Amino acid sequence: MAAVPSIIEDLFALAVEHGASDIHLKAGRPALFRVNDRLVATEMPPLAASDLTDFILATVPERFRPRWFADNQVDYALDRSAVGQGRYRANAYVQRGQPAVALRLVKSQPPDFAGLNLDAPLLGGLLASPQGLILVCGPTGSGKSSTLAAMLRHLNEHAALHIVTLEDPVEYVFADLKSSFSQREVGIDVADFPAGLRAALRQDPDVILVGEMRDRATFETAQQASETGHLVLSTLHAGSAQQAIQRLFEFYPPEQLSLAKRSIAAALRAVVVQTLVPRADGTGVLPACEVLVIDPLARRMLGDGQFERVPELVEAGTAQGSRSLNKDLTRLIRAGLVTKEVGLQVSPNPKGLEMNLAGISFAASRIVS
Numbered sequence: 001m002a003a004v005p006s007i008i009e010d011l012f013a014l015a016v017e018h019g020a021s022d023i024h025l026k027a028g029r030p031a032l033f034r035v036n037d038r039l040v041a042t043e044m045p046p047l048a049a050s051d052l053t054d055f056i057l058a059t060v061p062e063r064f065r066p067r068w069f070a071d072n073q074v075d076y077a078l079d080r081s082a083v084g085q086g087r088y089r090a091n092a093y094v095q096r097g098q099p100a101v102a103l104r105l106v107k108s109q110p111p112d113f114a115g116l117n118l119d120a121p122l123l124g125g126l127l128a129s130p131q132g133l134i135l136v137c138g139p140t141g142s143g144k145s146s147t148l149a150a151m152l153r154h155l156n157e158h159a160a161l162h163i164v165t166l167e168d169p170v171e172y173v174f175a176d177l178k179s180s181f182s183q184r185e186v187g188i189d190v191a192d193f194p195a196g197l198r199a200a201l202r203q204d205p206d207v208i209l210v211g212e213m214r215d216r217a218t219f220e221t222a223q224q225a226s227e228t229g230h231l232v233l234s235t236l237h238a239g240s241a242q243q244a245i246q247r248l249f250e251f252y253p254p255e256q257l258s259l260a261k262r263s264i265a266a267a268l269r270a271v272v273v274q275t276l277v278p279r280a281d282g283t284g285v286l287p288a289c290e291v292l293v294i295d296p297l298a299r300r301m302l303g304d305g306q307f308e309r310v311p312e313l314v315e316a317g318t319a320q321g322s323r324s325l326n327k328d329l330t331r332l333i334r335a336g337l338v339t340k341e342v343g344l345q346v347s348p349n350p351k352g353l354e355m356n357l358a359g360i361s362f363a364a365s366r367i368v369s
Contacts, residue, residue: 004058005051007044012085014042021105023088027052027098037278037285052099056092063188068092077169077185081108089145089171110149110172117286117337118150122321123272126293127155130206132269133226135213137238142274143287144235145171148209151233155179161206166196168211179207186211197221201228210234216251223267231269240325240348241271241292242310249307257305265302268294275325277332277346280339288332288346290325293317330356 011031015023018040020033027049031042059078060068068074072094079087088103113120126134134151136144149172155161161179168186175181182203190196193210194217200208201224213219213236226232238244245264252260271292276285291314292298298313314322326347332338340357347353355361 003054005054007047007051008055011042011044012080012083015105016085023103023105024100025052025055025103026095026100036283037276049098052101056099056101059090060092061188067187075169077106077171078103087171087173089169106171108173110153110174111146112153113150116143116146116150117332118147118289119291119321120154122291123151124154124158125321126270127151127231129231129269131226131229131231132294133222133232133234133267134269135234135236135244135271137236137241137244137271137273138275139237139239141276143276143285144274147272147274147287148233148235152181152207152209155207156181159206162204163207163209164200164203164205165209166190166193166200166211167209168193193218194221197225201225201230205230207231207233212236213248219248219251223263226267226269227263238273239275240310241273241290241314242307244271244273245302245307245310249305261305262303265294265299268299268302270294270321273325275346277329277338278342280337280342286332286337288325288328288338289323290314290328291321291323293320293322295320295322326353326356327361329353333357 011023015033018033018035020035022034024032025047028046030044030046033040033042060074061076064074064076073092075091077087078090081087086108087106089106091102093100113123136147138144152163152174155163156174156177156179159178163179163181165183166186170183170185184190184196186192186196190199193214197210198221208225208230210218210222210232213234222232222234236244236247238247248264249257273290274287277288278285292310295317298317301309301313314324326349329343329347333340333343343353344350
């Protein structure tokens with residue numbers, strides 16, 4: 001087996017020293033670090049393709065090697081905690097015929113709601129539900145994994161539960177506190193998400209975490225689990241609650257959509273969509289969230305397939321905890337955590353944000369009939 005080249009060993013030490021959240025390695029270029037959400041070039045010679053190939057072969061788990069050679073890309077977890085450098089989520093890939101690797105540092109201690117500036121009463125209340133499906137959505141790199149980890153940490157600290165996670169790869173490793181964890185990695189502990197979900201239902205779970213809703217088979221099994229007395233947490237790539245609901249509908253062919261709408265509406269407990277926003281003090285980023293809590297009105301409208309009215313449902317459900325992205329940006333700006341300029345850049349409706357900051361909002365009860 002190839003050894004990790006010394007130049008990359010040195011890069012890990014340098015990344016830890018500078019507090020880098022990500023490391024980008026590409027043949028023919030110096031390494032890049034992401035520090036405080038900005039890419040910074042290291043002062044070093046360009047990386048050799050042979051060094052990157054040796055690094056990949058030295059760190060990819062044996063079972064994943066066929067995937068690397070067949071697909072020219074592979075996801076895996078890399079644990080360097082033994083040398084004080086933490087755990088990483090790695091993606092090795094080929095670009096322009098040359099090897100490259102993206103590594104994201106996974107903090108050893110799962111984050112909590114306060115550390116991520118998330119609404120603890122709202123999310124804690126959602127997690128108190130004994131069953132249903134909670135989706136955490138957003139684009140790649142929006143902090144979905146951290147939010148899910150904070151949710152699991154909350155459960156671990158407050159409830160005696162059996163929590164089964166299905167991840168690709170496993171990121172945060174949880175020590176049992178009040179809850180008992182069974183963490184399974186796709187490709188190592190189980191073949192795929194649907195197989196892991198089916199097995200999880202025979203493992204007496206209270207809560208099941210599915211790393212990502214990738215296809216209809218995964219979603220249908222998760223949906224069945226949520227309807228049979230289990231709380232299911234997962235992620236979906238979507239930029240808004242409306243887009244997330246539409247994505248779920250798109251899992252089904254037109255002839256099956258009528259029944260699917262009602263089953264989707266019955267299973268959903270909440271949709272949380274987040275985007276990362278630069279902090280006003282320049283020390284990093286924090287999430288701003290759109291939240292749709294599924295109340296009886298939302299369940300009825302989604303069952304009728306009216307996903308285009310999801311923005312109205314978000315506005316109408318404020319008593320249950322729903323909130324628009326603009327309202328969360330308003331909260332962050334008023335707290336001094338985000339500048340108004342940044343909020344207006346991020347907002348999907350800058351004029352609406354200006355109105356919210358001026359204390360003007362729509363009467364939700366008049367929006368949805």
